[in-house]
Amino acid sequence: MKISKKTEYGLRFLLALAELSPKRYMGIYQISLRHDIPMKFLEAIAVALKKSGMLEVKKGAGGGYRLNTTPDKITLYMVYECLENSFKKQLPVNEDDSNNQKAVSLVLNQTIENMVKIMAGKTLLDIQKEYRNLNESLMYYI
Numbered sequence: 001m002k003i004s005k006k007t008e009y010g011l012r013f014l015l016a017l018a019e020l021s022p023k024r025y026m027g028i029y030q031i032s033l034r035h036d037i038p039m040k041f042l043e044a045i046a047v048a049l050k051k052s053g054m055l056e057v058k059k060g061a062g063g064g065y066r067l068n069t070t071p072d073k074i075t076l077y078m079v080y081e082c083l084e085n086s087f088k089k090q091l092p093v094n095e096d097d098s099n100n101q102k103a104v105s106l107v108l109n110q111t112i113e114n115m116v117k118i119m120a121g122k123t124l125l126d127i128q129k130e131y132r133n134l135n136e137s138l139m140y141y142i
Helices: 005-018 026-034 040-052 078-082 098-120 124-137
Strands: 053-056 064-067
Touching: 005 026, 005 040, 005 064, 005 078, 005 124, 026 040, 040 053, 040 078, 064 078, 078 124, 098 124
Parallel strands: none
Antiparallel strands: 053 064
16 A cells, blocks of 8 residues: 555645635645645646545635535545545455465455555544644744
């Protein structure tokens, strides 16, 4: 199971939007600059996330992107599944396979199922809490 830059950038993009007030929109250019994400890459990610229903888009002045739902409703698995084209949920186990091959496929399938459960249990809100904890630990008091 590989997590590409596309998924990492997608999560960072969603986290930036989650930090906004719910009614506020933010442009891709701003997010690209603030979070050091390549603009063209971010545009493609935004299109995929919009198609999946995670984002809302407003064109024109004051427009941009915002979350279409609350951060606790967006799971890591939803983002991963949306942005990773090569994700396979199960390896095939055929009757003609050797016992060696069947055993490996069964164990790998169990591992994939466990990873999916973990990713489905982690939300954007969890990442947001971690982000806030990191920011608080970096505060300097004079």
